[in-house]
Amino acid sequence: MPTEQVITPRLLREWPLPDPAGDKESRGTVLVVGGSRFNPGAVLLAGVAALRAGAGRLQLAVAEESAVALSIAVPEAKVVGLASDELAELAGQADVIAIGPGLDDIGQTRELMAALLGAAGPGAGVVLDAYALGALSKEPGLLRQERAVLTPNVTEAAHLLGHDPGDDLTAAARTLAGQYRAVVSLYGHIAAPDGRVWHEESGDAGLGTSGSGDARAGVVAGLLGRGADPAQAACWGAYAHAVSGQRLSQRYGRTGFLAREIVGEVAYTIATV
Numbered sequence: 001m002p003t004e005q006v007i008t009p010r011l012l013r014e015w016p017l018p019d020p021a022g023d024k025e026s027r028g029t030v031l032v033v034g035g036s037r038f039n040p041g042a043v044l045l046a047g048v049a050a051l052r053a054g055a056g057r058l059q060l061a062v063a064e065e066s067a068v069a070l071s072i073a074v075p076e077a078k079v080v081g082l083a084s085d086e087l088a089e090l091a092g093q094a095d096v097i098a099i100g101p102g103l104d105d106i107g108q109t110r111e112l113m114a115a116l117l118g119a120a121g122p123g124a125g126v127v128l129d130a131y132a133l134g135a136l137s138k139e140p141g142l143l144r145q146e147r148a149v150l151t152p153n154v155t156e157a158a159h160l161l162g163h164d165p166g167d168d169l170t171a172a173a174r175t176l177a178g179q180y181r182a183v184v185s186l187y188g189h190i191a192a193p194d195g196r197v198w199h200e201e202s203g204d205a206g207l208g209t210s211g212s213g214d215a216r217a218g219v220v221a222g223l224l225g226r227g228a229d230p231a232q233a234a235c236w237g238a239y240a241h242a243v244s245g246q247r248l249s250q251r252y253g254r255t256g257f258l259a260r261e262i263v264g265e266v267a268y269t270i271a272t273v
Contacts, residue, residue, distance in 0.1 A: 004170055007190075007200040007239050012273045017236060018227035020054055027056030028095035028225030032218065033082070033112060034130070035062035035102040040070055042102030042130075045211045045259055046218030047077055050098070052266040053222025053240065059094065061087050062102075082112065091116040096125035098221040100132030101214040110135040113142045120145060125224035125233075127151060128182075129217040134159055140180060148182035149230050151217045157186055170197055183230040185220065188238050192231045200235070202242035206249050211259030216241045219266055240269045 005011060020027055030050045035043035043062045051058050062070050064081035071079035080086055091097055097120055103109045109131040117126065126148040128136055133152050136142055137159040150160070157165045157172055160180070165172035173191035176184045181193050188200035219240050223233035244265035248257035 002196050004197045004199050007198050007235050009273050012236060012239060015232060015235070017054070017223065017232070017270070020226060024056030027054055028125075028227065029057040029059065029093065030055040030096045030098065030221050030225045031059045031061065031090055031094040031116075032101065032221065033061040033087075033097065033099045033116060035060075035066060035070070035082075036104040037063045037065060039102040039104065040066035042211065042214040044070060044074055045214040045263060046098055046101040046129075046221065047074055049215045049218030049263045049266060050096075050222035050225065051076060052263055053219045053226070053237070053270065054267075055096070055222040055225035059090055061090070082108075088115055088119040091119040092121065094120065094124060096127065096221050096224045098127040098129065098217055100129035101217060103131040106131055106134050106138075110139060110142070117142060117144055123147065125149075125221070125230070126182075127217050127221045127224065129213060130156070136160065136180065137162075143180065143182065146181070147224065147230050148180075149220050149224070149234050150176065150180060150182050150184045151213065151220060152176070152184070152186055153213060154187065170199065173197065183234045185216075185234040185238055188242065190231070190234045190238060196231065198231075198235050198238075200238040200242050202239065202246055204242075204245060204249060204254055206253075206255045206257055207242065207245045207262075209255070209257070209259055212241075212245075212262060215259045215262050215266075218263070236270065239273070240266050244269045
């Protein structure tokens with residue numbers, strides 16, 4: 001069984017991200033799908049995080065009543081409603097689809113996943129978070145793409161496993177990676193389907209703040225967009241998320257910073273590895 005590797009700056013420097021040279025097309029189009037009526041901000045956090053991680057183009061799909069406001073809040077993105085006739089076409093053209101941030105209806109989420117992952121090409125990158133993981137636990141066949149990263153918290157991991165993951169999160173991540181044939185990033189414990197495992201040790205209590213998971217999912221999606229493979233995107237994403245929090249803790253204390261501030265640190269953290 002492969003030995004768990006600690007994610008350090010040295011490990012990441014020896015595993016460099018794809019060169020971002022070229023225009024925005026070369027860094028991928030990321031489509032973030034989520035944002036219920038009462039939580040449209042989750043899509044904003046994930047989408048902006050994807051751009052900060054290096055994605056070239058951003059598209060957002062959100063509850064109809066929030067689409068106009070979100071297009072003003074994120075002028076860099078194309079924004080459509082979840083019921084838009086254009087959404088399946090966007091999914092078919094996207095390099096990466098992130099589904100889950102801000103969704104709050106398991107039936108709607110399942111329908112979105114079936115339609116959008118069915119429309120996406122087999123080589124598209126996929127990031128599943130939040131309610132998308134609940135839908136996947138009920139219907140594993142929804143995920144057809146191999147370039148996939150699951151970003152569960154402990155509760156979502158329990159749904160995916162069918163039981164409490166216990167204290168050994170590395171073992172839980174390894175089991176999930178094999179079960180769903182996807183890279184799994186579980187609170188800094190990362191596992192690939194081939195058995196490789198990593199651990200990011202910089203995370204602290206402050207990362208447990210509202211919207212932090214949406215930001216992490218967006219970072220992973222952005223890294224996939226710029227050409228990273230799933231395991232690389234998960235490892236770099238976990239590091240960027242955790243170390244951005246470390247930097248903020250020096251200004252705000254261990255638990256005083258916000259998810260939007262984590263997003264603002266991501267580009268610098270990645271650039272200074």
